[in-house]
Amino acid sequence: MRHLLLAGWIVAWAVLAWLSWTPTALPGGVSDKTVHFVVYLLMSGITFSFARSHAMLALIALTTFALSAVLEFGQSFFPYRQFDYGDLLANGGGAATGWLLASLILLVAARPARRPRVSARSS
Template sequence: MTRIAFERLAWAYVAFIWVMSLIPLSMPAMPNSDKIGHFLSYGLLALWFSLARQKKLPHIWLLASLMGVAIEFAQALTPYRSFDTHDMLANACGALIGTLLAVALLQWLPHSLRIQTDKS
């Protein structure tokens, strides 16, 4: 898969996170169990973008974390969602682990298996 195609899928995932974060959903049965979902969602987001844009890893972690902060503020403006600093922390931690996982994968994967850059 080319870098552009991989990046387009990553942007679609960004849209998915925004939609899922702002639509009304029922609360989880166990308190704070949503933090696992936050951690995994932002970990995958950072991993995906880090693999697509291999030279911008610190920026990816920061932007993913800031997106989580922005979504929390947007949720505060809705009648059915709430602002939660613990969600922001779970988002940032997930993004950090996703970025670090990408660093490890990029060092471990042979160059031939990495995402190919488009030549245009």
């Protein structure tokens, strides 16, 4: 199952690259920085589903930010797109927040379930 989730994540990167390099219009009133933040939060945050350790989550979050930088820089080669440091900052904030949430989920999931204590009654 983890391999399937990882494959889906990789496909999501391909879709994200296509969306990053093609002209897209956002619905009125939606900040592009908010979209950047949420997209990279999701790209980093959903990795708890296939990451096996906190170290792997951290590496994936750094990779997410690095790939976002590549996609952002790549926009400078298209006449209808441009590199924007604000977008890169929103990407990094989203990736970091996703990493924190994924780490928290992994931490909670790794805890053994606690059984309620049964007190012995004396008669």
